[in-house]
Amino acid sequence: MEPSTPREINYLRLSITDRCQLRCCYCTYWQDWQQLPSGEILSYEELLRLAGIAASLGIRKVRVTGGEPLVRRGVVNFLHSLQRTPGIEEVCLTTNGVLLANLASALYETGLRHLNLSLDTLRRERYRQITGRDNLGEVLAGLERAVALGFGPLKINCVVLAGINDDELVDLALLARDHPFQVRFIELMPTVSPRQWQQNFLPMTEVRRRLAVLGPMTALGRGTTDGPAQIFRLPGFQGELGFITPISSHHCRTCNRLRLTAAGALRPCLFGDAEIEVKTPLRQGASEVRLASLFAEAIIQKSARFSLPPSPFPLHSSSMVSIGG
Numbered sequence: 001m002e003p004s005t006p007r008e009i010n011y012l013r014l015s016i017t018d019r020c021q022l023r024c025c026y027c028t029y030w031q032d033w034q035q036l037p038s039g040e041i042l043s044y045e046e047l048l049r050l051a052g053i054a055a056s057l058g059i060r061k062v063r064v065t066g067g068e069p070l071v072r073r074g075v076v077n078f079l080h081s082l083q084r085t086p087g088i089e090e091v092c093l094t095t096n097g098v099l100l101a102n103l104a105s106a107l108y109e110t111g112l113r114h115l116n117l118s119l120d121t122l123r124r125e126r127y128r129q130i131t132g133r134d135n136l137g138e139v140l141a142g143l144e145r146a147v148a149l150g151f152g153p154l155k156i157n158c159v160v161l162a163g164i165n166d167d168e169l170v171d172l173a174l175l176a177r178d179h180p181f182q183v184r185f186i187e188l189m190p191t192v193s194p195r196q197w198q199q200n201f202l203p204m205t206e207v208r209r210r211l212a213v214l215g216p217m218t219a220l221g222r223g224t225t226d227g228p229a230q231i232f233r234l235p236g237f238q239g240e241l242g243f244i245t246p247i248s249s250h251h252c253r254t255c256n257r258l259r260l261t262a263a264g265a266l267r268p269c270l271f272g273d274a275e276i277e278v279k280t281p282l283r284q285g286a287s288e289v290r291l292a293s294l295f296a297e298a299i300i301q302k303s304a305r306f307s308l309p310p311s312p313f314p315l316h317s318s319s320m321v322s323i324g325g
């Protein structure tokens with residue numbers, strides 16, 4: 001067991017939909033996935049109420065994710081309201097960027113500035129291979145629009161896939177030389193079959209070794225609401241590089257995140273199946289105090305959990321689409 005150092009649980013990942021227009025090869029077993037009926041997904045009013053309760057318990061940062069959050073109608077108004085929730089200091093959006101070019105201006109007007117964009121390749125055919133869709137042009141147009149409008153910090157999330165995109169690591173990293181982006185490389189999590197995971201997993205030590213050609217990396221410190229990335233500066237780079245190692249060096253001790261699934265359950269840990277259902281009590285008219293106690297329970301479960309890094313298999317029981325990554 002790791003030492004029981006107290007940590008502040010101040011970061012909530014809010015999955016607002018389980019729908020996504022992409023079919024990423026690593027994201028889920030699509031054949032097993034059952035789309036939730038829309039009535040089973042928390043309404044925006046319900047999400048805002050829960051965000052307010054989370055804020056009263058110390059949540060300061062909320063990341064809106066999915067599925068693909070931009071496919072949900074009304075997302076712009078929701079983000080506007082979420083940013084005005086007392087106690088929430090930072091709202092971020094994670095998107096695949098397919099609809100970003102059209103929505104960027106409206107999103108910017110809500111006050112939103114923090115954007116994470118998923119981009120695993122800069123090559124059209126490969127994008128189609130990874131995501132099952134021919135949308136790289138739209139994603140790059142969305143990124144360009146976001147830059148022009150002045151979004152920032154702008155982070156690019158890149159899942160490293162051995163044998164698929166690992167020959168592009170330098171090209172992707174150079175985005176951070178030429179733009180003020182934080183390009184973050186993510187180890188593949190075992191949401192795929194053990195065989196596929198073994199074929200495609202590349203540890204971050206190897207990613208960093210291959211990126212050493214770009215120059216010496218200087219580590220930056222982490223803020224209290226920061227996610228799990230280790231961030232580095234490189235000479236001549238406008239932006240930064242980040243490395244996210246859920247597999248090779250996962251530290252429960254530094255994980256400050258709770259997750260609320262699109263179906264309305266709190267998940268203290270991405271690697272565990274434990275969930276605390278909040279939708280049913282919410283819809284049965286539970287009081288603020290009762291709902292707050294469910295959040296408190298999730299926070300306590302998380303704080304109590306100082307396990308060794310979890311065994312990588314299986315991470316199948318709920319797809320990333322409903323948990324939100």
Ligand code: SAM
Nearest residue numbers: 027066067068094095096118157188189191325
């Ligand atoms: N649709 C949005 C997007 O594409 O960013 C948000 C949801 S997506 C599930 C959130 C993040 O999880 C993405 O950056 C995605 O690449 C990452 N992700 C999904 N499955 C993963 C896996 N098996 N290993 C590592 N990262 C994964």
